[in-house]
Amino acid sequence: MVLNPVLGKLVSKRVVLASASPRRQEILTNVGLRFEVVPSWFKETLEKSSFTAPYEYAVETAKQKALEVANRMHIKHMRTPDIVIGADTIVSVDKQILEKPVDKQDAYRMLSRLNGKEHSVFTGVAIIHCHSKDNQLEMEVTDFYEETKVKFSELSEELLWEYIHSGEPMDKAGGYGIQALGGMLVEYVHGDFLNVVGFPLNHFCKKLAELYYLPSKHNIQHKKYDSIPSVDTFENLSDGESSNFTERKVASKLDHSGMHSSGAAYTSENTSAVRTGFTVPLENQNAVSQSAPKLPSKILELMDGFRASKALFVASKLKIFDHLKDKGPTKAVDIANYVGASVCGTERLLDACASLGLLEKTPQGYSNTDSANTYLTSDGKYSLHGYIIHSNDHLWPLFTNLEFAVKEGSRQNHRAFGKKADDLFKDYYHRQEVKQRFMAAMHSIARLTARDVATAFDLSQFKSACDLGGCTGALAYELVQVYPNLKVTVFDLPEVIANTSYFQPSGQHTAPVTFVSGDFFKDNLPEADLYILSRVLHDWPDEKIHVLLSKISAVCKPGSALLVAETVLDEQKTHPSVAVLQSLSMTEGKQRSSSEYKQLLEKYGFTDVQIKITGNLLDAVLCFKKNLSL
Numbered sequence: 001m002v003l004n005p006v007l008g009k010l011v012s013k014r015v016v017l018a019s020a021s022p023r024r025q026e027i028l029t030n031v032g033l034r035f036e037v038v039p040s041w042f043k044e045t046l047e048k049s050s051f052t053a054p055y056e057y058a059v060e061t062a063k064q065k066a067l068e069v070a071n072r073m074h075i076k077h078m079r080t081p082d083i084v085i086g087a088d089t090i091v092s093v094d095k096q097i098l099e100k101p102v103d104k105q106d107a108y109r110m111l112s113r114l115n116g117k118e119h120s121v122f123t124g125v126a127i128i129h130c131h132s133k134d135n136q137l138e139m140e141v142t143d144f145y146e147e148t149k150v151k152f153s154e155l156s157e158e159l160l161w162e163y164i165h166s167g168e169p170m171d172k173a174g175g176y177g178i179q180a181l182g183g184m185l186v187e188y189v190h191g192d193f194l195n196v197v198g199f200p201l202n203h204f205c206k207k208l209a210e211l212y213y214l215p216s217k218h219n220i221q222h223k224k225y226d227s228i229p230s231v232d233t234f235e236n237l238s239d240g241e242s243s244n245f246t247e248r249k250v251a252s253k254l255d256h257s258g259m260h261s262s263g264a265a266y267t268s269e270n271t272s273a274v275r276t277g278f279t280v281p282l283e284n285q286n287a288v289s290q291s292a293p294k295l296p297s298k299i300l301e302l303m304d305g306f307r308a309s310k311a312l313f314v315a316s317k318l319k320i321f322d323h324l325k326d327k328g329p330t331k332a333v334d335i336a337n338y339v340g341a342s343v344c345g346t347e348r349l350l351d352a353c354a355s356l357g358l359l360e361k362t363p364q365g366y367s368n369t370d371s372a373n374t375y376l377t378s379d380g381k382y383s384l385h386g387y388i389i390h391s392n393d394h395l396w397p398l399f400t401n402l403e404f405a406v407k408e409g410s411r412q413n414h415r416a417f418g419k420k421a422d423d424l425f426k427d428y429y430h431r432q433e434v435k436q437r438f439m440a441a442m443h444s445i446a447r448l449t450a451r452d453v454a455t456a457f458d459l460s461q462f463k464s465a466c467d468l469g470g471c472t473g474a475l476a477y478e479l480v481q482v483y484p485n486l487k488v489t490v491f492d493l494p495e496v497i498a499n500t501s502y503f504q505p506s507g508q509h510t511a512p513v514t515f516v517s518g519d520f521f522k523d524n525l526p527e528a529d530l531y532i533l534s535r536v537l538h539d540w541p542d543e544k545i546h547v548l549l550s551k552i553s554a555v556c557k558p559g560s561a562l563l564v565a566e567t568v569l570d571e572q573k574t575h576p577s578v579a580v581l582q583s584l585s586m587t588e589g590k591q592r593s594s595s596e597y598k599q600l601l602e603k604y605g606f607t608d609v610q611i612k613i614t615g616n617l618l619d620a621v622l623c624f625k626k627n628l629s630l
């Protein structure tokens with residue numbers, strides 16, 4: 001969703017971010033901008049002494065990064081982009097420019113310089129509007145910078161080295177990442193926080209407002225690389241105010257050769273025009289079309305969604321993210337050799353992953369983004385690998401038959417797998433590899449949601465809990481960490497319990513969690529003050545739920561409670577879409593809204609039903625067994 005019309009102006013354009021920085025990608029993605037990522041090959045080697053102020057260096061580098069990408073895309077006969085955005089972040093302290101450290105010693109040198117002092121972070125940004133005329137590339141460059149002042153606390157040598165050994169400083173300007181561990185080093189920030197992280201979003205939006213909305217060139221007071229934009233806000237702009245930004249351009253002396261033309265640059269206005277190899281005035285140039293129909297970006301995204309999902313699935317199956325973990329940039333050919341696949345096919349897949357923000361691509365090769373390291377490698381604490389493989393092997397074939405599922409109103413296991421639902425369910429528990437895949441998938445989601453479920457309510461009053469269908473024990477282990485006095489029994493089928501040791505967390509005291517095998521529909525339930533049903537109710541038809549809730553209600557003593565973890569739908573039952581779409585797989589069960597859970601639980605003698613929407617994949621519902629003495 002685009003919150004304001006300024007970013008909406010870019011919806012119908014092919015926008016390219018000329019940056020490999022995952023932070024920049026995230027900042028722009030978070031505000032709904034759709035763009036491709038084409039990292040720049042421009043080497044950050046401009047002669048610093050030729051710039052009179054540090055921000056000039058950042059602006060020029062940003063510009064050269066963006067120009068390199070615009071030219072490359074044009075030359076390679078790819079479709080010329082409409083807009084290329086480049087950025088460069090530097091730290092300036094004692095008149096010195098600090099970029100990314102080259103090694104740990106360099107990081108130490110930088111951090112020692114910043115220790116106990118205030119410094120400036122400058123991000124230079126270049127927005128290049130491209131236009132192909134007679135196969136000639138014409139470009140209009142707009143650039144600006146933003147300054148933020150940051151002060152470090154007095155830090156001990158030990159702390160600095162501990163921070164350096166965390167590995168975080170290496171790809172960050174000045175050797176720290178304010179958004180993560182580096183935030184602990186910082187005493188104050190004056191100015192735009194996102195500017196420090198790598199992209200001054202607010203200034204960028206104001207700059208777009210200037211470009212697309214200011215009524216006439218006479219109103220524009222161009223500033224000499226002033227970091228203060230000519231508009232105060234980008235709110236409340238309507239298309240009626242829109243104007244053709246090219247009318248307001250002025251020619252400049254910008255040299256596009258890739259070199260900073262000392263003396264000439266930075267005396268110009270901050271919008272300039274470039275034809276490949278030449279500088280040309282902008283008068284009479286065609287405007288970037290304002291009348292083109294707005295692209296239905298949401299629909300286009302949905303149309304393409306399957307390609308993106310499948311690219312993620314295949315890269316995960318081939319264990320590309322595992323291979324790249326803790327590795328420097330790796331060439332496509334080496335990755336292809338490792339996974340035993342064709343070089344051309346692998347390269348396409350790697351590029352697709354880079355365009356989706358899963359990998360970073362530089363001239364040196366491909367490497368994992370931070371989120372790939374966290375979520376896509378198979379052994380990470382919060383790995384989603386198991387669920388991704390389940391999605392590929394199990395859900396994908398089911399969804400391929402969605403049309404039949406809708407027409408016939410039933411699950412399509414027979415078409416997708418040549419088996420009936422019951423036989424397939426047996427497979428989950430009897431065929432080792434299917435069982436493990438299923439358990440890994442459940443474990444992925446449980447790990448990701450466990451903390452939010454465990455802390456949705458204060459459960460410290462309970463001494464014992466029983467997680468019915470608790471599978472690998474992921475939620476149980478989280479609960480005993482949050483509530484050290486709690487003991488949790490995980491109750492699940494014998495075939496599941498036999499395989500749980502693989503998922504046991506390392507380095508945690510596991511004694512408060514015990515595993516008991518049994519069938520919660522048939523066998524006696526272990527005694528507990530708190531029963532838990534996480535991702536169970538949505539899977540079963542009403543008759544089975546009746547059996548289960550009747551049993552729990554019967555064993556619950558007055559004052560004991562039941563905690564249900566499910567995605568709770570809104571009352572219209574259209575959100576969150578992740579749960580609504582899950583229903584399309586047509587299990588025999590269903591997703592429920594708050595009022596439906598309340599009604600259901602009250603029917604089985606539970607009162608005081610409280611619902612917490614966690615903002616995570618699972619919400620939490622807590623209810624208490626009626627106290628008979630009341």
Ligand SMILES: O=c1[nH]cc([C@@H]2O[C@H](COP(=O)(O)OP(=O)(O)OP(=O)(O)O)[C@@H](O)[C@H]2O)c(=O)[nH]1
Pocket residue numbers: 018019020021022023024039040044065087088089090100171172173176177178179182196197198
């Ligand atoms: O607090 C933080 N400060 C800086 C960063 C990140 O640092 C880098 C700055 O490097 P640069 O501007 O040269 O950008 P690159 O990452 O090399 O990508 P390009 O392809 O655009 O050259 C930048 O990634 C900031 O995000 C940070 O994360 N936190």
